[in-house]
Structures are given as C-alpha cells and as structure tokens.
Amino acid sequence: MLTRRTSLKLICSFISIFTLPKNAISKKSIRRYELIAKKGQHTFDNRVMSNLSLFNKVNPGPTISGIKGEILEVLFKNELDEPSSIHWHGIRNLNKMDGVPGLTQKLVYPGESFLYKFPINNAGTFWYHTHHKSWKQNAQGLHGVLIVKDNDSELNERDIILVVDDWRLDKNNQIHSKSFGSLHDWSHGGRIGNYLTINGKSIPNIQIPSEGKIRLRFVNTANARIMKLQFNNQIPFRIISIDGEYCIPFESDNITLAPGQRIDVILENAKDIQNLFEISSNDDFEVLKFKHKNNISNNIDVLNYNKVINSPPSLEENVKTFNIKMEGGAMGSLDKAFFDGKVQSFRDLAINEKKLWAFNGKIGDYKLNIADVKINDVVNLKIWNNTRWHHAMHLHGHHFWVYSKEFGKDLRLVSRDTYLMKPREKNEIFFVAKNPGKWLFHCHMMSHNASGMVGIINIV
Ligand SMILES: [Cu+2]
Numbered sequence: 001m002l003t004r005r006t007s008l009k010l011i012c013s014f015i016s017i018f019t020l021p022k023n024a025i026s027k028k029s030i031r032r033y034e035l036i037a038k039k040g041q042h043t044f045d046n047r048v049m050s051n052l053s054l055f056n057k058v059n060p061g062p063t064i065s066g067i068k069g070e071i072l073e074v075l076f077k078n079e080l081d082e083p084s085s086i087h088w089h090g091i092r093n094l095n096k097m098d099g100v101p102g103l104t105q106k107l108v109y110p111g112e113s114f115l116y117k118f119p120i121n122n123a124g125t126f127w128y129h130t131h132h133k134s135w136k137q138n139a140q141g142l143h144g145v146l147i148v149k150d151n152d153s154e155l156n157e158r159d160i161i162l163v164v165d166d167w168r169l170d171k172n173n174q175i176h177s178k179s180f181g182s183l184h185d186w187s188h189g190g191r192i193g194n195y196l197t198i199n200g201k202s203i204p205n206i207q208i209p210s211e212g213k214i215r216l217r218f219v220n221t222a223n224a225r226i227m228k229l230q231f232n233n234q235i236p237f238r239i240i241s242i243d244g245e246y247c248i249p250f251e252s253d254n255i256t257l258a259p260g261q262r263i264d265v266i267l268e269n270a271k272d273i274q275n276l277f278e279i280s281s282n283d284d285f286e287v288l289k290f291k292h293k294n295n296i297s298n299n300i301d302v303l304n305y306n307k308v309i310n311s312p313p314s315l316e317e318n319v320k321t322f323n324i325k326m327e328g329g330a331m332g333s334l335d336k337a338f339f340d341g342k343v344q345s346f347r348d349l350a351i352n353e354k355k356l357w358a359f360n361g362k363i364g365d366y367k368l369n370i371a372d373v374k375i376n377d378v379v380n381l382k383i384w385n386n387t388r389w390h391h392a393m394h395l396h397g398h399h400f401w402v403y404s405k406e407f408g409k410d411l412r413l414v415s416r417d418t419y420l421m422k423p424r425e426k427n428e429i430f431f432v433a434k435n436p437g438k439w440l441f442h443c444h445m446m447s448h449n450a451s452g453m454v455g456i457i458n459i460v
Helices: 002-006 183-187 346-353 446-450
Strands: 011-016 027-042 050-055 061-067 071-078 086-089 113-119 124-130 143-149 159-167 195-198 205-209 214-220 227-231 237-242 245-252 255-257 262-267 275-278 285-293 319-328 336-339 342-345 357-359 369-373 378-385 391-395 400-404 412-416 418-421 426-432 437-443 454-459
Touching: 027 061, 050 061, 061 071, 086 113, 124 214, 124 262, 143 159, 143 214, 159 205, 159 227, 183 446, 195 285, 214 255, 237 412, 245 412, 255 262, 319 369, 336 346, 342 346, 369 378, 391 426, 400 418, 418 426, 437 446
Parallel strands: 027 071, 061 143, 159 214, 205 285, 319 378, 369 454
Antiparallel strands: 011 027, 027 050, 071 113, 086 124, 124 143, 159 195, 214 262, 227 255, 227 275, 237 245, 237 262, 275 285, 319 357, 336 342, 378 426, 391 418, 391 437, 400 412, 400 426, 437 454
16 A cells, blocks of 8 residues: 555646735645546456546555645646546535536546646545446445545655455456446345455555554445444454544444445454454455564554544534435335336336336435525434435435434444434434535435435535
8 A cells, every 4th residue: 555655647836826815815835736537457356457437547545645734736637437426425616626527517527637636625535436326336346535634744654544345247357338327226225246355455465563553444436235344353343433523532342334435443452353244244255464574663643543533413502404315126115106207117217227226205416405594593304214225325415414323222323424324214314514515315225326326515
C-alpha cells in the first residue's frame, strides 16, 4: 500500500487571497490528485490477469488522503468507453460535488474530465466510487479509499487500510459479465460474488508491526455482500470510529460491514493477531494473514488522540418526521406500485421496466422526493423495511443518528452514513439538515438502488 500511495501524483500547495484585507485572508491548503478511469488488467492471485476497470491502473484505486480543514481537488479523467462520475461516500460535500449524474452534475463522457473540488472538514475513513451504473462499474473495480486525517501526520505503517471486496468471477478469473443486470440478483440480495479480496488480493499477507498499537480501517466496497469478520482467537475489535465518525470506543468480538460501511479499530498489541476470518456463513474462511515486521517505528501519533465525538440532536423541537415504508423484491408484499405516471403491477414493473423496489408504494428515482425540509430542521425518517431482504441505507451529504441493532443485544446510538436494515426491521434515523441541496437516500446494494430503492431528501 505504501508503494501505491507514494507513487501518487500529490501536489500540496497553498493559496492566499492577497487582495482582501489582512484579517480576511483565507489560507487553505489544497491537496491535488488525478484519477483516471480506464480498462486495465489486475491480478487477484499473482497468477492470472483479470480484465477490470480501474482508477490509475490499480485496485483498489489509489488511496487519497488529506488533513481535516484542507481542500481536496481531484481531476477525474474518463478514459472508459462509457460515461461515469465519482461519488465521495461519507463526505458532507458541496451538493454540486457529490457526483450523482442526473441530479448534481452531468455525466462525464469518454474523453471528458471533471474537476471535483471540495473541503474535507471531518476526519475519518471514507471511500470513493463511480456513481453511474455502479451495479456494473463498481463491480468492475472502480473504487478506492479516501482518508481524512486529524493532524498533519501522513498515513504511517501503524495505520492500516483493509478494503474488503467481493467479486463474481468465472473459472478464468474474469468478471462474470453475463450476469450483469440479472433480474434474480436485483430482486434478491443483489449481485453477490464468489471471490473475496482484501486490498485487491486473495488471502494476502498484510504487513503489520511486530508489536505495539495499530489502527485498522475496514472498508466494504462490495456491490452487495455483507461481511462478518473475526480475528483468530476472537481477539476483540476495539471500535473507535464508524463510517468515518469517531465514537466512544467499545469492544466487539466481530464486526459486520454492509456495502459502503467502514469501521476503524485499535489493537493494543499487533502481535496478538495472525489472521482474519469471514464468518457470515457456516463455513468460516481465512481472508488474510498478518505478517509481523520488526523495526517499525513507534510513531503512534495517529493513535494518541483526543477526538471530536459529535452528539445527537434533540428530538424535542423543530422535528420533521417522515414515514418510509420499504417494499418490493422477491417474496415481498408489493403487488403494484406507482411508476412513470401510473400504477403498474409488480409483474409488469419487473419484466418491462426492471423496477422492483418502492418507497411508500412508489418506485424510487431521482425525482422521488421523500422529504422537503429547511436548513437546521431536525429530520426524522421512520423507516420500515417491509421486505425479506437486508438493505444498506445510505444518505448523501450528511451523517445520521440511529439506535443500531447490530452490536449485540443492546441498542447503541451511533452516527453513520450507511445503516444496514434487517428484513422487517423498523427503525428511525435522524439528523440535522445542515447541508443544502438535493441528497440521495438509497440502498447501497447497488442493484437495489438501480431498480427503485432510491429517493431524494430536499434541503432548502
Ligand atoms: Cu437494498
């Protein structure tokens, strides 16, 4: 990872506006990167080359990092043979930089560029991915990690990124393209793969220090697979950050990561861990081996922190409540839904339109307003997942609070940007509408999003 990071084109510069009075001088550091999307080859197993779509010829894409308070400037060049865009998952972004074609920007066509420029005001683990036909483009490899650091230190060898991904490959290790758009996948759990990777490799050796504290940043970039991870000997995960938001640290024997979610953990002593297992099925399997390396410096500045932990808004005043009933999919209760100006049967929607999921009886798209609110309103979404399926619900432009049911028996109030709703779960998510614009609220099982599980929170 370090090689990849250091090979990036990174230019740090300062701008000053000298024409303003002295006390109004704004001095913000700009981090500049270039991301080129292009077809290319990658090997998952160091033997067979697979044809993928890649950012800067690598998977995961290059790690982009900056320091809280800086401005990030990323020149995106599209050298694919189809249009695309980039979404910055978890960043409380400027609406016009959010990367949603047809809503916040125009499609970036082959041969075109788009300059993303936005402040990074919250430290944490984020990621970026294509937001056009992501059910296909993300599955072909177009994603990477974005780290916003708290202080002026660079990422170091005690701060380790682990990108967990799931691919559907044929027997020649090529992307199984024939099944893109499969109605079965779209109406069930999404495009579940058959090949798991960590940082783009199958069961890699991940180098960590031989002892002392380390921070591990887990990111699930898969299209649909929910991962459950456990260390050897059930060494507990000390969770310090969830979806790029610091939390009061707590321990868990394992972690569950739905598509789009991140969890950062601290380990007191790196020597305790030897490997990591995926345990969501009855068949636990090893996904990586940790290789301990001596002579890694004791630089643990990234771990000695006094972090800002945000607090939830009061639900007493200024609250705007909206009910959202999620319906659809296989074995569901949705027999008809509103789409394209009329009510249509579920069968017709599925076969003719490939639309399968609805909010409150309406097939979702970028025109479906779920909530119209004003800046500083407290938005409370009362959500009922009345389907047989899990859904990783992601809000753009904001983090939200939720009494999460995922960390053991007890409810835990956490701040997230993506929450995994269990089948039949009823829950509420709430947040202060701080960021003006039209923001997507959608399922991050990417084929669910494409087939109707998406709507807009409009903040004016
Ligand atoms: Cu879903």
